[in-house]
Amino acid sequence: MLKVYASPVSTCSRKVLCALHEKGADYHFVHVDMKKGEHKAPEHLARQPFGLVPSIDHDGFALYESRAIIRYLDAALPGASLTPSDPKARAMMEQWMSVESSYFSPHALKAILNIFYTPKGKEPDPAVTAAGLAGLVTALDTLEKALAGKEYLAGSFSLADICYAPYLQYLADLGIASGVTDRPNVAAWWGRLSARPSWKKAIAQAV
Ligand SMILES: N[C@@H](CCC(=O)N[C@@H](CS)C(=O)NCC(=O)O)C(=O)O
Structure with missing residues (x-):
């Protein structure tokens, strides 16, 4: 199971969502509501110690930083590659x-x-x-x-x-x-x- 902890208005979250849609991946979106300060709550700080979105959990593998996440998703998921081989x-x-x-x-x-x-x-x-x-x-x-x-x-x-x-x-x-x-x-x-x-x-x- 791939869980994406993100906000639909966040630029960095949108990078991850776009990569997921390019890969045709199934994922569970967990809205971290920044208006409610949920990104600064202990539960989210345990996932992202800087209190920012996005982060992911892929079968127990936790990762944050949008650019690291999209590189990982591209390498780990099936679907067309988003990284040139040359x-x-x-x-x-x-x-x-x-x-x-x-x-x-x-x-x-x-x-x-x-x-x-x-x-x-x-x-x-x-x-x-x-x-x-x-x-x-x-x-x-x-x-x-x-x-x-x-x-x-x-x-x-x-x-x-x-x-x-x-x-x-x-x-x-x-x-x-x-x-x-x-x-x-x-x-x-x-x-x-x-x-x-x-x-x-x-x-x-x-x-
Ligand atoms: N370097 C981080 C930056 C993440 C980031 O800045 N996220 C913004 C939303 S795009 C955020 O959580 N802002 C909330 C805040 O600054 O308190 C990444 O690429 O994931």
Whole structure:
């Protein structure tokens, strides 16, 4: 039995859900309700000592950290591989996963969370959103160049593409995606990612 302890609104949870749908896996979704603070409760801290989602339990094997989880699921579950077998293509996948965690998502999250956590009735600080979006420019320019003539970052669809989808989704949902829509290769890539059934299911996950 594969249990996924996650929140449907969480970017890192969505990476795991997308990978699971790509693999066609059966799993049991356990909603860790962040609004109720369930991610900081002792029960969840025993699964994820930093008080964050997601984590998994696969037949007694417990694991946290979304990128470690998707690598594990890809290796352990049947279904189409999300990791290229060619060493160079695999290295490209790893490079782009590292770019995502180091230079893309920290800036994207600065802008996204600034809007997400602004209480209703108040305006998000535009300077914080702008700083987050400005921080994304180098990564977006680099992606734009890399995606010229390519459908996906490592050639074929891989874990690397999954890692960017949650942030691109929130940028679009929050109306701050001009950095994506203004770059034709990035925009076309996001079009392909967001059209995948696995991604549609990941964002439609019932609570
Ligand atoms: N490095 C972790 C990050 C997990 C993370 O930041 N999760 C967020 C949701 S996307 C969370 O639990 N936030 C709750 C909090 O910050 O208290 C991973 O990849 O799993």
